[in-house]
Amino acid sequence: MGGAPAHLRARESTTTPTKTGEARTVMLPPSIAAEVEAYLAATKGLAKSPLFPRRDGKAITGNALGHAWRKAARGVDLGQFHVHDLRHAGLTAAAQVGGTTRELMARAGHRTARAALIYQHAAEERNAVLAVAMDALSAVALPVGGGYASSDGAGVATG
Numbered sequence: 147m148g149g150a151p152a153h154l155r156a157r158e159s160t161t162t163p164t165k166t167g168e169a170r171t172v173m174l175p176p177s178i179a180a181e182v183e184a185y186l187a188a189t190k191g192l193a194k195s196p197l198f199p200r201r202d203g204k205a206i207t208g209n210a211l212g213h214a215w216r217k218a219a220r221g222v223d224l225g226q227f228h229v230h231d232l233r234h235a236g237l238t239a240a241a242q243v244g245g246t247t248r249e250l251m252a253r254a255g256h257r258t259a260r261a262a263l264i265y266q267h268a269a270e271e272r273n274a275v276l277a278v279a280m281d282a283l284s285a286v287a288l289p290v291g292g293g294y295a296s297s298d299g300a301g302v303a304t305g
Contacts, residue, residue: 164255172253237265242272 164170174182182197189199196205206214215229237254245253250262 166255166257168255170252170255234265237262241266 186197196203198206198211200206200210212229216225219225219227233254237250240253241250247259247262247266250256250265251259254262254265256262
């Protein structure tokens with residue numbers, strides 16, 4: 147990250163309060179961080195202000211957020227989606243790009259691997275990606291003509 151241009155660097159975001167009562171810091175993907183930064187630049191708030199404040203500046207309640215979400219989702223014919231689906235999509239994407247169970251636990255604030263494993267479910271699209279990646283590995287390990295490469299790089303014939 148150090149030498150990457152600023153618009154390509156992941157950004158930190160601290161989340162608090164959480165269900166566990168412990169704050170945690172997660173890295174936002176650069177494209178999302180840029181959107182959040184643009185939103186924050188256009189709002190009137192302090193650095194520690196809530197991301198989505200009420201008119202009086204206090205943090206929006208979960209109930210009010212849910213109400214606003216449902217109204218907006220229905221307005222674009224996506225009423226079947228819930229606010230928590232954003233969390234699920236983000237954690238699933240983190241798993242699909244190689245996030246380990248421990249990394250997902252830290253990112254989500256989970257205390258058990260069982261909770262994190264929910265986001266590592268297999269999808270048909272991912273299954274195809276894995277098959278192609280495995281094929282690429284087998285092309286290295288199984289050169290044309292049969293056999294496999296030994297540790298010294300020489301092919302070893304099979305049956």
